[in-house]
Amino acid sequence: MQKIRVIIAKPGLDGHDRGAKVIARALRDAGMEVIYTGLRQTPEQIVSAALQEDADAIGLSILSGAHMHICPRVMELLREKGLNDVLVVVGGIIPDVDIPKLNAIGIKGVFLPGTPMQEIVDFITRNTHSRVAT
Amino acid sequence: MKTASPAAGGSKERRGSFTTISGRPIEELYTPADIASLDYARDLGDPGDFPYTRGIHATGYHGKLWTMRQFAGFGAPEETNHRYKQLLKAGGTGLSVAFDLPTLMGRDPDHELSLGEVGKCGVNVTSLADMETLFDGIDLGSITTSMTINSPASMIFAMYLVVAEKRALRQGFGRGAGWESLSGTIQNDILKEFIAQKEYIYPPRQSMRLITDVFAFCAERVPRWNTISISGYHIREAGATAAQELAFTLRDGIEYVQYGVDAGLDVDTFAPRLSFFFNSHSDFFEEIAKYRAARRIWAHVMRDRFKAKNPRSWQLRFHSQTAGVSLTAQQPYNNVVRTALQAMAAVLGGTQSLHTNSLDEALALPTEEAATLALRTQQIIAHETGVANLVDPLGGSYFVEKLTSDLEEEALAYFDTIDRMGGMVAAVEKGYPQREIAESAYKFQQAVEQRDKIIVGVNEFVADEAEPIGTLYIDETTAERQLAKLQRLRETRDNDRVRAALDALKDGARGAANTMPLLIDAVRAYATIGEMCDALREVWGEYEETPII
Numbered sequence A: 001m002q003k004i005r006v007i008i009a010k011p012g013l014d015g016h017d018r019g020a021k022v023i024a025r026a027l028r029d030a031g032m033e034v035i036y037t038g039l040r041q042t043p044e045q046i047v048s049a050a051l052q053e054d055a056d057a058i059g060l061s062i063l064s065g066a067h068m069h070i071c072p073r074v075m076e077l078l079r080e081k082g083l084n085d086v087l088v089v090v091g092g093i094i095p096d097v098d099i100p101k102l103n104a105i106g107i108k109g110v111f112l113p114g115t116p117m118q119e120i121v122d123f124i125t126r127n128t129h130s131r132v133a134t
Numbered sequence B: 001m002k003t004a005s006p007a008a009g010g011s012k013e014r015r016g017s018f019t020t021i022s023g024r025p026i027e028e029l030y031t032p033a034d035i036a037s038l039d040y041a042r043d044l045g046d047p048g049d050f051p052y053t054r055g056i057h058a059t060g061y062h063g064k065l066w067t068m069r070q071f072a073g074f075g076a077p078e079e080t081n082h083r084y085k086q087l088l089k090a091g092g093t094g095l096s097v098a099f100d101l102p103t104l105m106g107r108d109p110d111h112e113l114s115l116g117e118v119g120k121c122g123v124n125v126t127s128l129a130d131m132e133t134l135f136d137g138i139d140l141g142s143i144t145t146s147m148t149i150n151s152p153a154s155m156i157f158a159m160y161l162v163v164a165e166k167r168a169l170r171q172g173f174g175r176g177a178g179w180e181s182l183s184g185t186i187q188n189d190i191l192k193e194f195i196a197q198k199e200y201i202y203p204p205r206q207s208m209r210l211i212t213d214v215f216a217f218c219a220e221r222v223p224r225w226n227t228i229s230i231s232g233y234h235i236r237e238a239g240a241t242a243a244q245e246l247a248f249t250l251r252d253g254i255e256y257v258q259y260g261v262d263a264g265l266d267v268d269t270f271a272p273r274l275s276f277f278f279n280s281h282s283d284f285f286e287e288i289a290k291y292r293a294a295r296r297i298w299a300h301v302m303r304d305r306f307k308a309k310n311p312r313s314w315q316l317r318f319h320s321q322t323a324g325v326s327l328t329a330q331q332p333y334n335n336v337v338r339t340a341l342q343a344m345a346a347v348l349g350g351t352q353s354l355h356t357n358s359l360d361e362a363l364a365l366p367t368e369e370a371a372t373l374a375l376r377t378q379q380i381i382a383h384e385t386g387v388a389n390l391v392d393p394l395g396g397s398y399f400v401e402k403l404t405s406d407l408e409e410e411a412l413a414y415f416d417t418i419d420r421m422g423g424m425v426a427a428v429e430k431g432y433p434q435r436e437i438a439e440s441a442y443k444f445q446q447a448v449e450q451r452d453k454i455i456v457g458v459n460e461f462v463a464d465e466a467e468p469i470g471t472l473y474i475d476e477t478t479a480e481r482q483l484a485k486l487q488r489l490r491e492t493r494d495n496d497r498v499r500a501a502l503d504a505l506k507d508g509a510r511g512a513a514n515t516m517p518l519l520i521d522a523v524r525a526y527a528t529i530g531e532m533c534d535a536l537r538e539v540w541g542e543y544e545e546t547p548i549i
Helices: A018-029 A043-053 A067-080 A096-104 A117-127 A129-133 B040-044 B077-089 B128-134 B153-170 B190-197 B204-221 B233-237 B242-262 B267-273 B284-305 B334-348 B368-383 B398-421 B424-430 B432-449 B477-492 B495-510 B515-524 B529-540
Strands: A005-009 A033-036 A057-062 A087-092 A109-111 B067-072 B094-098 B145-148 B184-186 B228-231 B274-280 B318-322 B353-355
Touching: A005 A018, A005 A043, A018 A033, A018 A057, A018 A087, A018 A117, A018 B432, A043 A057, A043 A067, A057 A067, A057 A117, A067 A087, A067 A096, A087 A117, A096 A109, A109 A117, A117 A129, A117 B432, B067 B077, B067 B145, B067 B368, B077 B094, B077 B128, B077 B368, B128 B153, B128 B477, B145 B153, B153 B184, B153 B204, B153 B515, B153 B529, B184 B228, B190 B204, B190 B233, B190 B242, B190 B424, B190 B432, B204 B228, B204 B242, B204 B267, B204 B424, B204 B515, B228 B233, B228 B242, B233 B242, B233 B274, B242 B267, B242 B274, B242 B284, B242 B398, B242 B424, B242 B432, B267 B274, B274 B284, B274 B334, B284 B318, B284 B334, B284 B398, B318 B334, B334 B353, B334 B368, B398 B424, B398 B432, B424 B432, B495 B515, B495 B529, B515 B529
Parallel strands: A005 A033, A005 A057, A057 A087, A087 A109, B067 B094, B067 B353, B094 B145, B145 B184, B228 B274, B274 B318, B318 B353
Antiparallel strands: none
């Protein structure tokens, strides 16, 4: 079976990468192909990595409060590049009031502190299934 | 691993093994046999005596309680100035500035990467004008100020100095006046940025130069200032164990002292102004032992390795902060309890100052109510529990002494490994501490997933979420206001003077001049943080790490 390809990215200026790295490793241990972009990626760099790597999913790690600026930009660029079927999930410190707003722009999963790694693995597996199967 | 002895009534143990939060196996009982090799005078000493295992002050908290220093900053300088006045009114005894990410990364609010980050994680300070607003109405001579700033530490410190200087000038004193009486701390610890928090700008060796420049400048001009806060906090938050936090932090300390000595400074001129910053995590006894071990190790390092003669160079002073990473978004009121217990460990370990986290910090920056409750937690420990009545109350405990020695031994083994690599800068360039920490972080997460480690409200005792608590929301007008101020500043200041100061800074950076006086001149001309940092980026380049997962 084809491996799910996931980009894990840290957008913005923040360097707290514990969560991003732990998740990257958990996804890899679950059999996915994981590309970790490293720190301080602009939305442009992230989307271009997704295009180049033919990613099935993008995981954004944002703890700094900049999510309402970064996420819409990433979604807009994905649309521009015709990558509408790439699953986008966000993990980090996201106030409750922002979750519906993120869902509304097409971000399917928002994971807060304390989420089990397995839940994220399952979510990505389930939601990239149609793409990977075709 | 112990199994139940018949004496225990043959009862079955709850688990196969008992370990600390760092994964350290713990016996069921400790006895005099565990500390048979300890010699009181040699290994512990009374508080105030070498090697300071029991504390650096003979009188503990009798003379002075620890400084209750609550880290705060958000939005524009006006908002944070208001919060500081509120914290001081509530009985806080020191200030601690949290800067936003653009400031921490040396970027102006109009830089592309500042998008959405202005004022979010801390206060935005772009120029001297913002620093003047931040401390408006606060007497710099009567408080101590800690500033959590690393790559641009010299630039922010220069701004603080010029605020003090301008006030002194208004009172008829000359340039540089008022600096001798300033007291406080800049974090200025770049090694832990490379290791853990990742807010670096320049390559390691150039970054180290900025730091030794501060050591030299302060020894002469700002003698009461703590020039660095060598930090384990972020190393621990990134996933290190207690032993790794201890080892990497103190080995960073050794590296700074070595660079200072190599720059030609007499160790006793700057070592007394080095300070440390540790995490106070949830494993109560392991944390207390960690602080005790830290003091003992540092005393030996300074006396034996660096031949320092001033006892103040031997004494490890530290700030502590409760573990942000232990806070949970689930059942947030539980965080009050976690923080209280962690704070108690820091006090029993003899901390010089303490920040207690607020209950809502897994969700957002703290509200005023939450921040006040966190401060009250410290006041209750100080005034109601009695733990501040005596020094090192757990000294002599078979368990705590054994743990102290074990942690020391583990740290010394790490020192050997890092020494063999050629020191901490070389180890960082090889990614060694980064890999060790990532490994520990992953192991801990797996232990949580497998429920070997229980986190109340997360993987056990889970409850349906009650009403969400109210959190602080930073609105977008902060960025707009800061951008407008920056625009106005660029229109009204003497731009020729700014350019000349920045050119002088670049020349100095190419040569061997101390960068501090050059930065102070640039600040006086109202150069922005982005402009000053860019000037040095131009000369020194930027660091990029190889991501390790």
